Amino acid sequence: MPLSDLLKESFATDDLECWQRERTPTPVRAFGVRLTAAGLSIRETTAVLRLLGVDRSHGAVWQWIHRLADSLADPPTATPSRVAVDELAVRINGELHWLYAAIDTDTKLVLGAELFEHRGTDAATAFLRSLDRKHEFTDTVFLVDDYGYLTALARLDLSGRLDYSFRNHIEKWFQTLRMRIDRFHASWVGSRASAQQWLAVFVKYYNRQRPHQALNHRTPAEEVLN
Numbered sequence: 561m562p563l564s565d566l567l568k569e570s571f572a573t574d575d576l577e578c579w580q581r582e583r584t585p586t587p588v589r590a591f592g593v594r595l596t597a598a599g600l601s602i603r604e605t606t607a608v609l610r611l612l613g614v615d616r617s618h619g620a621v622w623q624w625i626h627r628l629a630d631s632l633a634d635p636p637t638a639t640p641s642r643v644a645v646d647e648l649a650v651r652i653n654g655e656l657h658w659l660y661a662a663i664d665t666d667t668k669l670v671l672g673a674e675l676f677e678h679r680g681t682d683a684a685t686a687f688l689r690s691l692d693r694k695h696e697f698t699d700t701v702f703l704v705d706d707y708g709y710l711t712a713l714a715r716l717d718l719s720g721r722l723d724y725s726f727r728n729h730i731e732k733w734f735q736t737l738r739m740r741i742d743r744f745h746a747s748w749v750g751s752r753a754s755a756q757q758w759l760a761v762f763v764k765y766y767n768r769q770r771p772h773q774a775l776n777h778r779t780p781a782e783e784v785l786n
Contacts, residue, residue, distance in 0.1 A: 588614055589624045593761060594769075596621075635671055635767050638784050639696040640664035643671060644703045644723075644730040645688070647679055648737075652748045652755050659759070660687040665703070665729045668772050669780035670763050671695055675756050684712035692716055703727050737762065 588609070595605040602621050609616055642665045647658045658679040662671040672691045676683040691697075702713055702720035705727060713720040748755045771777040778786075 592616075592621050593624055594765065596758065596761060635669050635694075635763065636781055636784050637695055638664055638667065638669055638671060639698075640669075640671070640700050641666060642701050642703055642726060643691075643697075644727040645684075645709060646705065646727065646730045646734070647684075648734050649679075650675070650748065650755075652752050653750070657752065657755075658683060660684065661730060661733065662687075662691055662702075663730045663733055664780070664784075665726050667780050667783040668729065668775060669784050670733060670766055673759050673763050675752055675759070681708045681711050684709050685715050688712055688716055688718065692718065733766070736766070 592605050592609055595608060596602060600608065602618055605621050606616060606618055609621075643662050644665050645660070645662045647660045650657050650659050652675075658676045659673060660676060660683065661673040663669065664671060672687070672694065674687050674690060676687070688702075697718055700719065702709070702718060703723035703726050704710060704713070704720050705722065705724065707722075710720055710722070766780070768779055768781045771779055775783050
């Protein structure tokens with residue numbers, strides 16, 4: 561994303577209690593968080609802010625990211641009719657991990673994204689269970705690409721079917737993720753917790769800040785909440 565576009569956009573965070581009474585104005589904090597969502601490391605973000613006349617430490621920027629990720633429930637609770645689920649291989653410090661993610665195919669809302677050390681039915685079950693605690697899936701059909709997911713869904717009494725057409729929504733989201741941060745092409749340098757923290761910020765950005773042409777330029781959160 562061009563720097564000019566980043567400067568034009570900001571998170572609607574002025575009313576967040578967690579960011580009040582701090583010496584850095586909220587738009588600067590929002591811009592710093594957006595830089596990390598766009599793919600910059602925290603150190604790269606502090607360097608950009610320094611060029612713009614804002615001198616903040618690595619730890620301060622990390623706190624901005626942490627507070628924003630925890631400040632709002634994200635994603636908002638949804639009652640989707642169809643959910644596409646898939647996993648993506650990523651490396652953290654050179655070690656293979658698996659990123660599981662789910663997206664509402666109608667609203668484009670990312671319902672969850674979570675890292676696991678292993679892939680398979682147990683990991684899929686754990687991921688789907690965490691989603692089931694946040695959303696209403698009574699009438700939801702999960703679109704999956706292998707029988708391991710069907711076993712996981714059966715364990716949780718959720719409905720699903722093999723589907724290779726509507727699942728392109730989750731694959732496009734993974735492509736967007738790859739474009740945002742080159743680390744997921746090779747290896748994340750940092751802890752699994754830091755990678756999960758970045759993912760939380762990215763999901764918040766994708767759901768609440770990134771307009772979609774297919775949604776008449778609304779965000780997925782706006783589509784769900786309105």
